[in-house]
Every structure is written in C-alpha cells, then in structure tokens.
Amino acid sequence: MRPAKLAIVGGGPSAFYVASRLLSLLPHGDPSSPFLRVHMFDRVWAPHGLVRYGVAPDHPEVKASSLRVLSHSVLITPTTLQNCTHKFDATALDPRFRFFGNVNIDCDGLLPVPSALSIPISSLFSNYTHLLFATGCPLPAFHPAIPPSRYCTPAISFVHWYTRHPSKPLPPALDSFTHLTLIGNGNVSLDIARILLTNPSVLEKYDLPEQVLDVLFRSAIRHVSIIGRRGPLQAAFTNKELRELMNLPEAAMVPIDPSVLAPPDGTTLTRQQRRTLELLQKGSQKAYGTTSKSWSLEFYRSPTSLSSPSLASPTDMSQLTLAHTRVDPATGRAVLTGETSTLFTSVVVTSLGFRAEPTALFLDPSVNHLRTHAGRILFADGAAVPNVYASGWAANGAKGVLASTMMDAYAVADTILSDITPGKERIQSTAASEYSSNEKSPGLVLNPRPHPEDPPKEVAQGIKDGTVIQYEDWKAVDAEETRRGEIRGKERERMSWEDAKAFLTARGRV
8 A cells, every 4th residue: 555645724623533533543553554644734823723713702601601613503512622622632642643834725715814824735736645625614605785894794703803813803893883783693693792792801711812802891882783584483593692692791682572482373393492482582681771781683684785874874873774574484484575674783793604715626616615525526527536535614515513523524534544545445435436536637636656754845944934833832832822811810811823923932942
C-alpha cells in the first residue's frame, strides 16, 4: 500500500471527527497500518470552528445551563462540549497529525480573514495524496427583500463580534439603537436577544471579551422584536431557549394575542408544541410594563421592505414593512394574506441560516453546498474526483446537530479508509471501484508520491515567520486565555490574533 497523506481544509468539529476516526482505525505503531499523515488547515488561527466561534457565551439560569452552537437546533451541554474539545486534543496529540491555523486555502470558496496566509489550492493537490473539504457553510443566507445595509446586518456578524472572530466584524452601534428587530426565530435569534436584554454586569463572569462588555454597558436597546413567518407551532427555537428568555429579570415579553396561540381545529400537538404553547400563554416571569426592557415574538409576519430613516422622521428609525401570513394546512408553508403592517426599528438583524460561497470549488448551486455522493466530491457530470472528499455542512448543507455531524464524519472517514486500504475490507463502505478515476482536469490530480511529512512550502515559511499557528501554540494560548479570565473572575478572556501573536512571540513560540 502506498503512503497516504491527507489534507483537511477546515478545523471545526467535522474535520476533527474525520481525523480522529482515521487515526483510531489505523493505530500508530501497528505494523498492519499503512503509513498515514493528516494535515489540517484552518483559515482562522484558533481551531474548533463553531465550538469556539458559535457558542453562546452566557448561561442566564444556572452555571450548568446548556451551551449553544450556531445552528437553529444544535444544543451542546457543558459536558458534551468539554468531551468534544478533549477528543480534539487527543487527536492533535497523535504524532501523525498536524494543525496549521491562520492559513486560507485560496479556492474561491473560503473567505480569507485579514491576518491569514493565503495559499493556492494547487499547493494541496501537489503536496497530498488525499483531500477533504470540511469548510462548512461560511456565509449567511439573506432575505431577498432586505439586503445587507447600514440598517440591516446578518446575525453571523453579531455572533462573530461577541466571540471575537478573526474576521473582525465591526461592533454594533448599540449606544445609538433603542429597538432591534431579528428576522428568524431560531435559537441564534433568541441568543442575541438574551444577550442584549441581560444586564452586562451579569454577563461579566462569562466568556465575553472586555471589548464586547464595554459596548453592552453603553447599549441603549430597550426592545427586541423577533419575527417569524409562520406560527408558534412551527417556531425554530427550542423551549429551553424560550424559557431562558422568559426568565430574564430585567426584560418582559409583550403578551401574545390568545388567538395566535390557539392551535387549528383537528391539530394533534407534539409534546414539544404543547409545552411551547403553555410557555407562551403563561408569559414571561416579569409582567410586561414592569421592566426597563422588553421583547416580543411576532408570528405570521414576513418582511417585504426596509426603508432608511427620513430626516423629517421624529423617531429617527427605519420602517420595516411586514406582510401578514398564514400557514397553508396542506403544505405547511407560509402564504400571504394580503395585509401588511409597519414596524419602526433602529436596526434589523437577519438570522436565516447559512450557505456556501457561490464561487466555491465543486459547488452545487441548486443546494448551496458541495457536489457529493457518499462523502466523495463529484465533477459536474456526476463522476467522482479521485481521492477528494467532503464532510459536515460543506457536504450536506447547514443542518443537523453535533451528533449527526459526528456520524457523517465517521462515514466519510470510512470511505477515505476504503481508498487508503483497498481490498483489506477493514471497513465496509461504498466500493471505490464504483467511482471513475476521472482525468478530466489535470489541475485537480493529487500527487501520489508527495514528501511524506512536509506541509506546502508556503506553510513551512509561514511557521518560520510566525504567521501560521500549530496546535501546541493554540494550547499555550488556550491556557493563557483561561489564566487571564481567572484574574477577572470569568471563564476566559479571549485574545485577538494580535494579542495571541504577541504572547507567542514573547514565549519564543513564533
């Protein structure tokens, strides 16, 4: 068997689960295991993807409250999150594995961050025998009626701001906003609403950077509207998230018209739907009108336009026009009733899911993720690109919970292993012989005999220059962030890239 050298593009959970599975199934030191090296590249300097940059930092009810990942339905408990990162650490300790952070692979589908070293995708094809894309869906989905503007921003920018993502989104002008409107009623929307409506003094002990807390202390937000195009039975949030928002001590929910909460005749409710209606009927812990801040759930509404503030407007607010809807019982889809209303708001934040970069290599534009079958990347005609794979959101779109991401990653790892160890039948998966060894694109042919250990020369130089971060560098930063947090009485104090580089330079690590 020829040596296998796998490049993984992406450093989130899916990437680490694939690496972990492969390394565990081919034990190091086992004479029957083929030679294997796994090199992981991430465009941001810190690993773990959404585990680091998508988790809601606060726990408003109790210390052991759930942590949330940036997905409408993903829930991770603290124990699960800890086990997740411990598993990643164990993978990184394998001597056959190397992580290279702050490296953007320039294949049009990855958005570079300001600090990242960019290298062409051809460097991976010439330096590796196998290639996996675990790049996720990095772009937010926009509402066609309200494109991004000064008065409309995607939720991902807000989340990346409070998690100190290296893409460096600008902080929201909360000191000049009194009313914020969220389009979409998934868990991300409720996370943002809760952070804005919680007293910053309560948030100080959690994983929120000091720069973020400074902005929150100056916030003028007094009301948050959460818009959903369908009704409470179709709401994307979980009851746990709803309960946390309802229990805020300084913000009350605007009561919902009882007719909105009445299920249609003949409807059989699930346990979750029944509990949702009970919570909404009961209302928030604090009565509306008794708190300095408030929030509302606006069901059966769909935005049609957003007008910027008029100079003559006494409110100095934008006008969000909302079409009224109902749910078609036959299809479950929202349909227009012909009525409209206007909502005055300082700013709109859209939280409508995620998509792939439209120019991504191997993109299937009809589904907004890469063209794949059983984990294998496909050419446009459906033939497999030899030894090129995809996992996670990159392969399946922005859906699923962490458990399904793990199971998908394991299945893709099994497919890769069936190509690394053909004929051994160690793992049962789709036979490689079912796929074409297509030679349509010479530029997309991997090197069957690359250097067994070395990364691309640009990355090796980046390590020398202090631009590229390796896993041991990250662990040093991780420990330092925790130490700095302990000094402030909080979970951690996150570093920017500049902070991390200065810290590592002072330690002689880069």
